Amino acid sequence: MTEFNAKALANPGIRTLSPYQAGKPIEEVERELGIKNIVKLASNENPLGLSAKVKGALQDALSGLARYPDANGFYLKTKLAEKFGVHTNQITLGNGSNDVLELLARTFVNETHEVIFAQHAFVVYPLVTQAIGAKGVAVPAKNYGHDLPAMLAAITPKTRMIFIANPNNPTGTFLTKEELAEFIAQVPQNVLVVLDEAYYEYVSEAERAPSVEWIAQYPNLIVSRTFSKAYGLAGLRAGYVITHPDIADLMNRVRQPFNMNSLSLRAAEVVLDDQEYLAESIRVNADGMAQLVQFCEQSGLNYIPSHGNFLTIEVGSEAAEIYQQLLRAGVIVRPVAGYQLPNHLRVSIGLPAENQAFIDAMANLLK
Numbered sequence: 139m140t141e142f143n144a145k146a147l148a149n150p151g152i153r154t155l156s157p158y159q160a161g162k163p164i165e166e167v168e169r170e171l172g173i174k175n176i177v178k179l180a181s182n183e184n185p186l187g188l189s190a191k192v193k194g195a196l197q198d199a200l201s202g203l204a205r206y207p208d209a210n211g212f213y214l215k216t217k218l219a220e221k222f223g224v225h226t227n228q229i230t231l232g233n234g235s236n237d238v239l240e241l242l243a244r245t246f247v248n249e250t251h252e253v254i255f256a257q258h259a260f261v262v263y264p265l266v267t268q269a270i271g272a273k274g275v276a277v278p279a280k281n282y283g284h285d286l287p288a289m290l291a292a293i294t295p296k297t298r299m300i301f302i303a304n305p306n307n308p309t310g311t312f313l314t315k316e317e318l319a320e321f322i323a324q325v326p327q328n329v330l331v332v333l334d335e336a337y338y339e340y341v342s343e344a345e346r347a348p349s350v351e352w353i354a355q356y357p358n359l360i361v362s363r364t365f366s367k368a369y370g371l372a373g374l375r376a377g378y379v380i381t382h383p384d385i386a387d388l389m390n391r392v393r394q395p396f397n398m399n400s401l402s403l404r405a406a407e408v409v410l411d412d413q414e415y416l417a418e419s420i421r422v423n424a425d426g427m428a429q430l431v432q433f434c435e436q437s438g439l440n441y442i443p444s445h446g447n448f449l450t451i452e453v454g455s456e457a458a459e460i461y462q463q464l465l466r467a468g469v470i471v472r473p474v475a476g477y478q479l480p481n482h483l484r485v486s487i488g489l490p491a492e493n494q495a496f497i498d499a500m501a502n503l504l505k
């Protein structure tokens with residue numbers, strides 16, 4: 139191809155950006171290694187598969203696909219607003235919560251700003267920050283999780299946004315509602331706090347922070363949720379943020395008009411009412427977590443206690459090699475060296491037999 143320096147034309151932050159590393163797809167491992175019956179525990183997906191009710195609704199929705207989606211997601215926003223006791227003008231929908239996280243950064247952050255996140259926090263935060271050309275400030279972790287006092291201390295006049303994942307991915311660490319409440323009360327109002335609760339549904343009701351209620355008192359608080367995990371819609375892409383109405387108004391000007399498609403809108407509406415599916419997701423996750431934790435304890439493997447739908451296990455300096463060997467045994471997990479955790483592997487909770495496949499393969503390697 140003709141020599142052409144596209145990089146020189148790109149925005150400065152984008153020139154040195156590393157692409158997001160997704161979990162390895164099953165088909166890719168099949169293709170590359172020529173093996174079948176692969177178990178994927180690499181992307182924190184819901185092992186139950188799609189809710190049966192959603193499947194039926196999607197069949198019915200197919201006939202409408204020649205039309206554009208509802209650009210305002212009226213029915214889904216109405217349902218969410220009812221569920222969380224907010225007004226529909228406080229909700230912004232997205233093509234997965236990644237979309238709204240990026241939208242937030244583009245709406246509020248520019249290259250003169252600083253954005254704070256924790257070491258080992260979800261990689262999308264540094265990614266969107268760098269893409270804009272803003273300065274990312276990674277605050278060293280405390281016990282693998284967020285060090286909130288240190289994050290407060292990192293705020294400067296240039297700080298515009300703070301990302302907090304609770305529970306955090308890839309560590310599964312969790313901040314109590316008391317810790318969060320104390321933190322938010324001390325953040326100045328001109329600094330936006332994005333509380334990413336992608337794993338909210340897996341947290342016990344007693345432990346969940348009343349984060350949406352806090353927005354009335356702290357208009358700079360943004361609560362992000364997703365349908366990708368406990369609701370099992372990762373492939374459809376559906377997420378949202380709940381915010382002060384003025385934040386939603388601004389995001390609405392920037393977003394793509396059809397950033398949720400007709401199928402994902404319909405699926406999200408339906409699964410939100412599927413209490414049985416959600417309960418089953420939570421139950422299967424708790425059982426699978428116990429299964430993996432028990433294996434770690436019995437095998438003397440350290441792990442980071444997790445509040446999510448995954449467990450991050452310390453396997454030692456050969457983590458990259460163990461990852462490859464697990465692949466060859468037909469089990470895909472997630473290396474997390476890119477999160478400054480070179481000795482760990484993140485294992486998503488699967489169905490009992492899938493967890494067992496990981497346990498068997500791992501036990502074999504430990505021999």
Ligand SMILES: *Cc1c(COP(=O)(O)O)cnc(C)c1O
Nearest residue numbers: 234235236260307336364366377
């Ligand atoms: C999985 C995950 C999300 C959700 O991403 P989607 O774009 O909604 O699929 C968001 N934040 C964190 C921390 C996650 O782990």
